[in-house]
Amino acid sequence: MRYDVPIIFRRFESGSYDPDTGDYADDTYVDTKVYGSVMDTNTQTMNLVYGGIKQGSLTIHIQNHMDKTFDQIIIGDKKYRVDYTRRLRTKQSFIVSEVQ
Template identity: 65%
Template sequence: MRYDTPVFMQMITSGEYDPNTGDYEDEHVSETELMASVMDTGTETMQLVYGGLKQGSLTIHLQNHYLDPFDRIRIGKKIYTVDMSRRLRTKQSFVVSEVL
């Protein structure tokens, strides 16, 4: 298994309220880059997680546990949401689906 794909764990912070204008400031996205093994999700795993086949589903393996909170994952220009996470003894895996 090659850990050769950069993935970015994104944390979204909502903007503060500005009482002078009555609007909220833009949200801020902070990213943490990790190297991971990224592959298409197998059909058996899709049956377990989604109850059927789903387009745009990937499986991501990290060599270590990622302990910081995050909202979504970016790979290249695509954004993914985590549908299932599994922590093994030293590794962590995610089944993710693309946000449209």
């Protein structure tokens, strides 16, 4: 298994209130980049997780655990949401589906 695909875990942070100016700061994104193994989700796993076939579903494996909170995953130019995750002893796997 090759861990050669860049995966970005993105967290959304809303702007905080500045009492001196009376304005809110701009919203920002905090990105954490790791490398992982990305493959299509097999049919048996899709039936188990979704109850049927779902287009755009991927299985991701990373070598360590992702302990930071995140809202979405970005691979290439596509955004994904986590449908199922599993923490193993030294690795973590995600089953994700594409969002618009």
